[in-house]
Amino acid sequence: MELISPTEFAKEKVEAVQDYAVLAGRSVSNLFRHPRYFGDILQQADLIGVGSLPIVILAGLSIGAELALNSAATLEKFGSLSLIGQLVSVGMVTELGPIITGLMVAGRNASGIASEIGSMVVTEQIDAMRALGTDPMKKLVAPRVVSTVFMLFFLTIIADLLGLIGGGIIARLIFGIDSRQYWSSAWQALAFRDVFTGLLKPLFFGFIIATVGCYYGMSTRGGTQGVGKSTTQAMVASSVLILIVNFFITKLMMAILGAH
């Protein structure tokens, strides 16, 4: 393995952050410039959104059910088993729904975007696109960003709902809690700040997934091995960024809208 000096390493990292910032900035500014690729946006929405639906449904149901199952034991000790709906709803809507959906979609799509664009880079298709007078940032990056942000928002709502349903099934079947009581508790526990925070996060996560995927795809070097490397890096980087950004959004929203 080739060793590089700390200065070179730092320079590389700063340059990478700079390149990512430029790509992310251009992906936003291109939304207000012609041409707009509505066909590509719809195609990507189908690939990213509809394609991710099964895994999001499964994850939402499973996480909601496990949340209910694990928290029930603690709640029972305090004789507060009836609060299970409240716990599941707040947990799913503010934290677990957006995080799980974000990570699932990152695993599936950040890597998918990176490998698709990376393959186009190493086979000179991106150069060919530029040579044909088309800006790949507009044609490839902008539609992926729009679609991912838009679809992740709705996928998160679906995951939240499925999580609540999963928790409700466990509460009813294992702990014998009345369904009406569960849903009433779950509904009443949700405040504006919970819903707002929970729905704000997927907008950021979607942006991270698409831009990180596109960045690693566009910066792919070194043939098929490079494509594999970009794919892995995109998945890891987007997941880590989602976890970090999630913390800061939660903290910021607590400061602005107040904590529970």
Place this chain on the structure above:
Amino acid sequence: MAAPPTVIEQPIPTPQKPGSPVIAFENVSLAFENKTVLDGISFQLPAGESKAIFGVAGSGKSTLLKLAMGLIKPDSGSIYVLGNDVTQMSEEELFELRRKVGMVFQESALFDSMTVRENVAFRLMEEHSIPEEEIEKRVREALSFVELEHTVDLFPSELSGGMRRRVAIARATVTRPEILLYDSPTGGLDPVTSTTIIELIVKQRDVYKTSSLMVTHRLQDAFTMATHYFDRKTNHMERMPQGMQCELPMNFLILRDSKVIFDGSLLDLQETKDEYIREYIS
């Protein structure tokens, strides 16, 4: 002896004045990671002419084409394409200019998720103002030029290497560009397919009067271009009679050690005293 060629019956006029340079490199230098690739390169491509670029692998031939297209920027020097200094242009401005220049990439670089029709129509569809029927007509024309009309609904992966190159030529020529850049258009192809590709390039040169730069490893391809013309009557490439070959708009450029060591006609090349070039072409 063959009759003197009537190369073109109805030439399609080019906006550039014949003889005026459509591409001009002025003292262009470029290095990648401290390795000099091009060092003070200067040459011109006059309107309507073709120039074959030779050099050993890694001598910067393909880089020259990418520089002319503005896909990469030189460290120093100026590159004029149709009168515009591409080294000073923004990416947005370059997109406009690139619509007048076609490029055929080394490995074709067809969009693998699109059909042949979509690949060839790509540039027309990006105009967002051309009616569907017009696009279809021009795609058919371009594919008919390369004799691949029957492949419209196929994907690039379903085509042979030679067919992919021909589709790449159709994609590059569908908007009738003023300049064409060919990056090893016959690389890795068998001799018969290579001749078919060269015939298409000669046809493009002689029928549409398109100026072109062609990077190649195959000397025989460039010599064929320098000794043959496209006869529209027979719809085939024919050998130019001896003594008239100098009339063909074809020149040669040879790179060595990051510099231009030869820039001239077939006759100049045959009469050169340079030992390296003589060995190279022998």
